Amino acid sequence: MSIHDVQGSGSVSPFLGQLVQLDTSVVTFANSEFAYIQDAEGDGDPNTSEGLLIDDGNTFQLVPGDRVLISGQVQELSGQTALGASVTINKLSSGTPLTPVAFDPGTSLVNGASPLERFEGMLLNFSVTAASGSDDFNSVDVHVTSVDRPFREPGLLPPGLPDLPVFDGNPELMNYDPNGLGQSNFIFHNAGDVIEGTGILEQFSFGYELSPIEPTTVELVEPTRPVRARTDDEITVASLNTLFLRNDESDYGLRLNKIVAYIGEQLHFPDVLAIQETGGSDEIEDLIFRLRQLDPELGDYQGFAPPDEGFLNVAYLVHNRIDPPAFTELGSNEFCSCGGFLHNRPPLLVELNVPGDESTTLRVLNLHIRSLNGVDDDVEVRIRRNEQAISIANMVENLRDENLVVVGDYNAFQFTDGYVDVFNQISGLPSLGAQFPVEEIVNPPLVNAAASLPEEEQYSFVFQGSAQQLDHCLHNELSGLTVNEFAFARGNSDASINYANNAFQLARASDHDGFVLYLGIDELSSTKNTNTRNLTSLRFVNPSPAGAEIQFYNLPADAIVTLTDVLGRELVLAGLQSSSAGGSSHSENGSFLLPQNLIPGSYRLTVRSGSRLLSSQQILINH
Missing domain, CATH: 2.40.50.140 (Nucleic acid-binding proteins)
Structure with a gap:
């Protein structure tokens, strides 16, 4: 046989x-x-x-x-x-040669089985692309490079519910374990890395897993990508889930520093920052103190967290160039039909006057809705999510008489999950249907800012390899303000989880990507004053080989770039005219090369302008 x-x-x-x-x-x-x-x-x-x-x-x-x-x-x-x-x-x-089979399973079920099943146990030549960063087990969700990145789609997993969308679960996804069959481990994969080699496809209770049986070739990508700085005629509204930023956590100091760096270097010090998943006022005060240390001018914030603090809260940072705003907690006394208060993290409203045009006001509503955890097994989770969405929809309808932006971690896709269509209940946009039908409350519908992005950019989170958008920005028709741009600051959702414990690496400050909405101030735009204070940034693949290229952006003419080893010794950078050990002056954008003779290990790249620290990042040399 x-x-x-x-x-x-x-x-x-x-x-x-x-x-x-x-x-x-x-x-x-x-x-x-x-x-x-x-x-x-x-x-x-x-x-x-x-x-x-x-x-x-x-x-x-x-x-x-x-x-x-x-x-x-x-x-x-x-x-x-x-x-x-x-x-x-x-x-x-012994010694019988066997040619590996080309691995290209496609994305469709075959005879009712996963497209991967027909390759189970086989020796394969593979080219796969990481769909997530390395996880706690140093494995990665991947798909063959010949297919597009998998995204979450509308509906429930099979068998679903009658007359509602069904999500196939993206059967083209599999696990990749670098050392599953004895090869050397690699713990810094990021989404977008291309991995090629020879391996065997196994199956476990959690799904299919591809493991190499010989060394692979890897094309690494840089997971971080900051948004641009605002211009002088803009006000920026941002949102960020800070992932359990509480001062009673053992890694609080590390996490605080990474969040501060993310706000400054990735989000470029937004004017209004809506925060989710923080402990409360103590943590907000710590953020303000560290941001002012990072940059006394750009990091000059005031903050607010609700006085009746729960385990995790929503909060705000508002730049002091804005007159003191008013904060209001909404829905805190509403009850759920399944028992208890409806909003365990009540929506938080901030109302402010737009700088440079005091006649224009702006309202920002910060949301952190009940998560999807348990939604398949517990009907009370669905009831609470549905009633929260209806409550917020009524808030939106009551607030929309002035400029309104609704941001936060909705814990919902931009389409129905099959049980509840949270996003479209709040937005008033068309729904594909749900077990709990959408009620007509918000009319006319709000504008989905992320819809302006290419489809491949519409995500803020990655779950089991499927990119998805849980963090959203809705707004009404604005008066005195013009939407100039909407963008995600990349570096969290796509990055290896092993960067999370690295204090000198921007990546993986959280598990959600934050975003920024750029609003042009019409009164100021007429003067065409578009000066921008751009922040210095360094771009490189991490880990990198010796001799790798480091790109820099917005480097002041008097900037000094240094490379130091773990003992703090400064090293000369190849390609730089050095006036002191490791130092050189540059302006605008460019690049330089790391020394070819660096031994594998950890180093730090630092950029200073006089006594001011512009950037400090760790770089790992792997060979």
Whole structure:
């Protein structure tokens, strides 16, 4: 019997539980616990796998290239077809070459099974693109490079509900484990990295996993991308989920520093910053203190958090160039039909006069809606999310007589999740339907600022490899203000989680990307005063090889760039005219090269203008 007969064309072997004798096959991987074998000829049917797991615990005598005759009982181990009992192995010869199969599964189900099933257990030549950063286990969600990045789509996972959209779960996604089959580990993958090599596709209870069996080639991408600085005739409104920024957490100091750097260097010190997931007033005061240390002028903020603080709260930072605003907590006394207060994080409203045009006012409503956790199993979660959305929709309708921007972590997609369409209940935009139908409250509908972006940019979070937008910005028809731009500051959702504990790396300050809405002040725009104070930024792939290029932007003419090792010793940078160790002057934009003789390890790039620190980032040299 051939391997493809045992595998069949579905997700379960047609010979499950039976003893089978396999035809001659070739070992593709082996260790002391298990091995993979493959039919060298195949049946020509692209819908059946030619690879098989031998889960015997007695495979230490095998090496790749061995020709073997194997018999045993067919089992399904966490979804993977295998011979796992009563196994006998007869080695015939060694050194048989086997050409890996090109891996291109597509995105559609095959005979009701995942498109990956037909490659289960096979030796593959692969080119995959990371759809997420490295996780806590140093593995990465990936898809083959030939298909587009997977995004969350409307609806419920199968089987769904009648007459409502169904989300297929993006079956083209799989896990990639750099050292799953004994290769060296790599813990700094970011979404967009391209990984090429030879490996085997396995299946576990959590899904399919691709692991290399020899060294790979990797094209790394830089996960951070800041937004632009505002011009003098603009006011900026931003939002950021700060991911459990509480002073009773053991890593609070580290997290605080990373959030401050993100606000300054990635969001470019927005005028109004709506914050979600912070502890409260103490944490806001700490942010203000550190931002003023970073830049006394640009970081000069006032802040507000609700006095009746819960475990996690919404809050504001408002730049002091704006006259003292008014803050109001809304809906704090509303009750849910399923019991208790409706809003455990009540929406927070700020009302302010636009700088430079005191006759124009702006209202910003900061939201952090109940999460999707438990929504599939607990109807009370759906009830609360639906009633919160209806409550907020009524707030919006009552506030829209003046300029209104509604921002925050909606914990909802820009379309229905199948149970509740939170976003379109609040926005008044058309809905594809939900178990809890949208009520007509907001009319006319608000404008979705993110809709101005290319589709591939409409995300703020990545969950199980599917990019999705949970953080939103809605606004009404504005008076005295013009929407100039909307942009996400990248570096959190796409970055390796292993950057989170790195105090000198901008990436992974949170798990959400923040955004900025640029509003032109019509009264000032008529003067065409568009001066911008641009902030210095350094761009490089991290980790980098010795000799890598470092790009810089908006470097003042008197700036000094230094590279130091872990002992604080300054090193000369290749390509820089140095007046002191590691120092040089530049202006505007350009690049320089790291020294070729750097040994692998951790270094710090620092940019100063006089006594003022402009940028300080850690760079890892990997070879």
